[in-house]
Amino acid sequence: MAERERFDTTVLIVGAGPAGLATALRLTQLIHQHNSEIDHGSRQGRKLSTEEICILEKGREIGSHLLSGAVMDPRALRELLPEFDSVEGPESAPIACPVARDEVYYLTERGQWKLPILPPFFHNSGNKIVSLNRLGRWLGEKVEQSGATVFAGFAGRELVYEEGRVTGVLTDDKGVDRAGNHKSNFEPGYHVRARITVLAEGSRGSLAKQLLANTPPSRIPPGRSNPQTYAVGVKELWEIPSGRIEPGTVIHSAGWPLRSDQFGGGWLYAMPEGMISVGLVSGLDYRDPRFDPHTAFQRYKTHPLIRRILEGGKLVKYGAKSIPEGGWYSLPPLSLSGTLLVGDTAGFLNSQRLKGIHLAIKSGMLAAETIYQAMAADDFSDERMSEYALRVENSWIREELWPVRNFHQAMQNGLLRGGVHVALQLLTGGRGLYARYPSRPGNEHMAKLLQEAENIQPPLVPDGKLTFSKTTDVFHSATRHEENQPSHLLIADTNICNTRCTVEYGNPCQNFCPAAVYEMVEGKQRREIHLNPSNCVHCKTCDIMDPYQIITWVPPEGGGGPSYENL
């Protein structure tokens, strides 16, 4: 490794999603309060500076890579910014509208069955429909005004260890060509050196993956040994003739087009001005290697329930992103040798409610409170940083996640068998039949082709009006990468792709990738894997679902990726 220029800071936050931005904002609030108490003589000690906070964000701008549903539980945002919905003007958060009513359906191919009474976790009154991209941009402005620095277009590429402890990250090299040579505008990455590094990378963080791979099993908190499991959400934003559906209507559905042994479900949220958020979440622990989450979503839109709403409307945007679904028992250690894990990176997501924004914000705030104490005491020891885990234990995060700790595991075998367990869990405060329902990594559920000959879904021919091909959709994700750079999808051994995988699984990467990055093309003797990395929308599904676990997703040159305005 070439010598890197060093950039010193106290607090480094990697990722400007709700978790990272809340960490920064809460910390600046505490610092401002601290300093004014010193000014007023009610506190002794040294002043702190918000300039000591840096955030790296791989997107070209804050929000470029933020995609969510999203129905947000406002609980955490209210704690962070109590005024967020009570004032007019730039102080008020960009909320599309409050939830007006909930509808939940069970779908079959042509039929629909509306749940007459909603289970408690489906109630959304008081919640808000938001675009996470816009919420992120708004929070980002507040963070920048508060004195912290956001470096947009910079990815944390590698963790730096000094004496076994993380002391920051290396940022991405810029201006490297496909073959690895420096271009004339080569700009080497920095070693951003920090006393504490907060990993707020969202689902399947690439630095967090490095960190956890280096963590001995003895550090895993007792009883929390389930591996993380994931789902992928494929989403489109539509504009339909207004007046067709009441803004604030929130529709969730289970069943078709997913098979009864699959985890997941669809959503449609209606916003003002005829804007519609529609999508499908598919568990990344399905059996059939031919399953394609993007095709399943396209099919979902052809159901009469959804078609009726979208028909005659226009596709505006597209995106896809993974979601951690493992819950409480999959949480890794929250503070680990110089790092804190917040938001989706840690796995704070309520999979029963499909909600993580409020938990991301709350966990960021708790991390900030821990860091503030460390700054004030000038002590960043592991012992002090481990207070973060205690704060989480004693917060409403645990109160919310504990009762649903077994939800996803029970549902891993699909809705029918899962439903029984979930009902039991509701009755027993989350325990169900077993204290801890175990789980396996999702990719291990994938069955080999031979075992799974039944039920091939006919391919779907997109009509270009209601249904679209992957390439059309990727165009609507506004994804752009510098073309001439090394691939950021590292395949350890492409021989496996071209031989074993073709026979055993039929190259499922072509199916699970929602952005047409992976293709099998005719080679000299056989079909060979070919990558289109510049299509990548950074959902990380390949890194998660590849049955041989030989694909590693690393951040491309900073600034590359989708541009998720209003998603």
Next chain:
Amino acid sequence: MKILVCLKQVSAKESTLRLSEDSLHVRESDLSFEINEPDTFALEEALRLKEQLGGEVVVVSLGPARIQTSIREALAKGADRGIHIETENAESVDRTWAAGLIAAAVREEKFDLVLTGLQSDDLGTGQTGVILAEFLGLPHATIIMEIQIEESRIKAKRELEGGWFEWVEMPLPALLTIQSGLNKPRYASLLGIKKAKSKEMRRVTPVELGAEVSGTNALRLRKIYVPVKSKNTEFLDGTPKEAAAKLVERIRREIVSSPS
């Protein structure tokens, strides 16, 4: 050498474009923004000249508060200071008005060289630079692919049609409008971004620049619309022979008989 670079912030190329309700604009909330591409090459050229010859690079831009991110980006890449002319709307079609404001904001500073992009990715009029040259009383040349400074003169290579080019020469101070691709723009560095936070950004309003210029925003946009596509593909079915016969029939009927 004291160099001025004019930057415009435009909607990013991949943005979804939907018309605003009044059909005078595209919806801002759908857009993300970036520095107009040719302007990034102009900036890079200015930074290189400064590295060679010493001096100062100043950037100026016109538009609402959001354009400050683009000025900051230029400062992060190495420009020394910025001038933000605060107007409601960067995309006013009246380029005389825009150039007039820029001229009023920078006239006193006596720049040796003014660089602009050759045209903007949004309106694409290609006028602002040349009108500015006129207002400042500078010689100018457009669509520049290479620059050579010789003492107090400048030689510039102009792109012509079909792969042709010409060299022009003029005395300094002068104004050039820059073609994309004449260099490889640098990236902003972490340190650059941090430093940019404390660089000077002068903010002025049209009123402060004098009524003389603010009054001339005379062009008005009436309506923008998406051009109607009139392509119409029809498939003639049947065997190749039958299809060919149908085609001949159609040509006879529709084309030959249409008035010439």
